[in-house]
């Protein structure tokens with residue numbers, strides 16, 4: 001049977017939450033990934049050095065049996081240069097949320113007046129701290145990401161030395177930005193390579209396919225697939241795996257977020273294999289991130305096999321993408 005090895009897979013956009021949920025989901029990422037960029041949108045957000053260190057300790061405590069590097073990120077606010085100097089060695093990036101666009105982002109940035117954020121972004125450029133951005137406007141839901149491109153342009157032009165990572169891109173407009181600005185990069189999820197809006201609301205409504213940014217049109221998915229499958233050097237895998245308890249998903253006011261971390265590598269193998277591009281998966285899922293962020297994770301080798309895997313109906317109280325379905329690839333072993 002066909003097998004495929006991945007070395008040091010990295011998940012560059014990961015929600016591990018806190019408390020009981022953290023204990024449930026962190027070991028699942030730690031099993032198959034070498035590391036992940038942990039998002040800071042807790043309640044309250046991770047925006048102090050003490051808070052960050054304590055969160056990292058809580059993460060590490062949940063994974064006593066696996067090597068997994070939780071690369072930490074800080075919730076964007078205007079920070080002083082002195083604070084950024086102190087925090088730099090403890091973080092990989094700072095994550096900017098426009099206020100209120102997704103789960104626990106209420107304390108985010110409410111205006112993109114460049115002068116109001118210049119001091120912090122200039123200090124980040126000089127200290128070489130990348131800026132990760134949840135890029136959505138407050139417009140009509142299908143247009144939010146495309147409308148945000150003007151903000152990315154403003155940031156890229158005003159801070160040419162700042163590494164800007166467009167997180168979980170979903171549109172061809174975002175794909176086009178990659179070759180337009182030297183300092184713009186992107187993460188792509190597995191679910192946006194698989195789903196369009198039709199899979200969310202085209203038939204019966206599918207709460208486990210509902211996330212922000214919402215899955216878009218077929219031509220957007222094709223544009224994402226093109227850069228992912230060729231492992232465009234400015235693109236990396238970030239699952240945006242975002243667990244919510246089942247009763248918050250299968251409910252009126254369904255929370256936004258798709259849980260994929262335990263099946264992400266299997267699904268990536270399936271997609272890349274279906275397009276005869278398995279040879280590019282290593283770059284998409286690790287090598288590109290290593291060179292963009294300048295990181296060198298500890299060795300881990302994951303062997304996948306083209307043999308059906310039945311996705312569990314739930315992991316604890318979290319329902320994964322494609323729960324109860326069969327997917328084409330499984331994890332054979334992890335060394």
Ligand SMILES: [Zn+2]
Nearest residue numbers: 013015039240
């Ligand atoms: Zn996210």
